[in-house]
Amino acid sequence: GSFYWACHAVGWYRRKVPASATFSSDGSLLGIAYDRRVAFWDPDANECVAALVSPHPECLSQIGYCRSRGVECLVGVSDAYVIVWDVGTSSVLWS
Secondary structure, rough: OOOOOOOOOOOOOOOOOOOEEEEEEOOOEEEEEEEEEEEEEEEEOEEEEEEEEEOOOOOEEEEEEEEEOEEEEEEEEEEEEEEEEEEEEEEEEOO
């Protein structure tokens, strides 16, 4: 059969331009970096379900999910900083 791409949804967050995006390991969350914030979206419902703010003044340029000791983490990178959040508790683990 033939395969094709289809737009599932379009969204925005505070009229910001996204810098980076990544899916959680199970695909249940889409994290998108906007300036100093990361918004977490439910990709099926197209709803923003949570947001994190970097403790540093620089904009995030890259984000990515990882697991550390059984904890789902989000790593954010700016020009001068690296931040690691625990996705489950929304707390900064390392900066």
